[in-house]
Amino acid sequence: MHTKNYSHTGIMNFIALFLWILAMAPLPANAAAPQVRTQGQGFYRMTLGDFEITTLLDGTHPFPIDKVMIEVSKEEIARDLSRDGLTAPVQGSINAFLINTGPKLILIDTGAGTLYGDCCGHLLANLRAAGYQPEQVDEVYLTHLHKDHVGGIFLDGKMAFPNAVLRVSATDADYWLTPANKATAPEFLSTFFDSAIVSVAPYIKAGRFKTFSANEQLIPGITSMATPGHTPGHTSFLVESQSNALLVWGDIIHVAPIQLQNPKASVEYDNNPLSAQRYRRELLDLAAKKHYIVGAAHIAFPGLGRIRKNKHTYDWIPVNYEGAPGK
Numbered sequence: 217m218h219t220k221n222y223s224h225t226g227i228m229n230f231i232a233l234f235l236w237i238l239a240m241a242p243l244p245a246n247a248a249a250p251q252v253r254t255q256g257q258g259f260y261r262m263t264l265g266d267f268e269i270t271t272l273l274d275g276t277h278p279f280p281i282d283k284v285m286i287e288v289s290k291e292e293i294a295r296d297l298s299r300d301g302l303t304a305p306v307q308g309s310i311n312a313f314l315i316n317t318g319p320k321l322i323l324i325d326t327g328a329g330t331l332y333g334d335c336c337g338h339l340l341a342n343l344r345a346a347g348y349q350p351e352q353v354d355e356v357y358l359t360h361l362h363k364d365h366v367g368g369i370f371l372d373g374k375m376a377f378p379n380a381v382l383r384v385s386a387t388d389a390d391y392w393l394t395p396a397n398k399a400t401a402p403e404f405l406s407t408f409f410d411s412a413i414v415s416v417a418p419y420i421k422a423g424r425f426k427t428f429s430a431n432e433q434l435i436p437g438i439t440s441m442a443t444p445g446h447t448p449g450h451t452s453f454l455v456e457s458q459s460n461a462l463l464v465w466g467d468i469i470h471v472a473p474i475q476l477q478n479p480k481a482s483v484e485y486d487n488n489p490l491s492a493q494r495y496r497r498e499l500l501d502l503a504a505k506k507h508y509i510v511g512a513a514h515i516a517f518p519g520l521g522r523i524r525k526n527k528h529t530y531d532w533i534p535v536n537y538e539g540a541p542g543k
């Protein structure tokens with residue numbers, strides 16, 4: 217009995233020593249958490265009176281500011297970017313705007329689709345993630361026929377929005393869908409003509425292509441506003457419900473940190489830089505004066521904000537985030 221007790225104590229001591237050694241040993245390190253490097257799904261919702269607005273992100277791409285900005289000095293560009301902690305090239309968002317008026321579902325712009333490579337073409341996935349189907353879209357309005365606005369309209373040679381009517385400014389349609397205009401356009405725009413023609417072809421074939429004129433009410437609550445310069449028929453859209461207004465302005469601004477400081481700064485893609493400058497200034501002043509919410513194709517996703525006018529410059533004030541808008 218005595219021997220047994222002694223032996224039991226020995227075992228207990230051994231266990232205690234073992235536990236002590238375990239406790240003193242360094243814990244095995246957790247495996248390093250791999251960085252994820254993706255974003256959430258690219259849609260953002262807000263309400264505008266009776267309308268529901270959903271921004272859809274098509275993707276972001278490195279915008280080669282050094283190469284494409286004109287009418288602004290390299291020093292000014294460097295100063296503007298450094299003020300905002302940016303360096304060239306700056307990632308540019310490609311945003312489109314889905315408007316549910318109640319009776320109608322309207323999409324303004326469609327992203328680049330397959331025309332810009334892997335960066336982009338996420339609009340359809342984001343539309344589905346936002347709770348809609350491409351078949352539900354009644355009408356698609358384009359601000360202009362550049363690749364990053366028209367490219368998402370087709371998929372594998374077919375209509376990406378099979379029940380939609382496609383509406384484009386008559387002036388832009390005349391310009392981009394006439395191959396002869398390639399001859400007078402800069403060389404780097406040559407593929408833009410081809411892309412526009414290929415993109416809209418399925419809608420023309422199906423009898424679902426319809427032009428609009430300047431300043432036309434397209435449906436109750438959405439009016440076209442001719443803002444030419446970036447392209448001959450560049451169009452902005454004023455979306456109004458109750459006493460609320462959203463100005464979907466297309467490519468009025470490409471790089472906010474530069475062009476809000478100096479609206480003369482243009483891009484080499486501008487078909488008529490003087491007219492582009494004029495309408496940039498006019499729309500900035502209009503948005504500031506009327507306190508419109510602006511829907512911007514290329515300002516950082518979701519591209520929704522207001523414009524504040526200073527003496528000679530403008531500020532972009534992003535909309536305030538709402539977790540469950542209108543609920």
Ligand SMILES: [Zn+2]
Pocket residue numbers: 360362446467485
């Ligand atoms: Zn453009």
Ligand SMILES: [Zn+2]
Pocket residue numbers: 362364365467513514
């Ligand atoms: Zn664009």
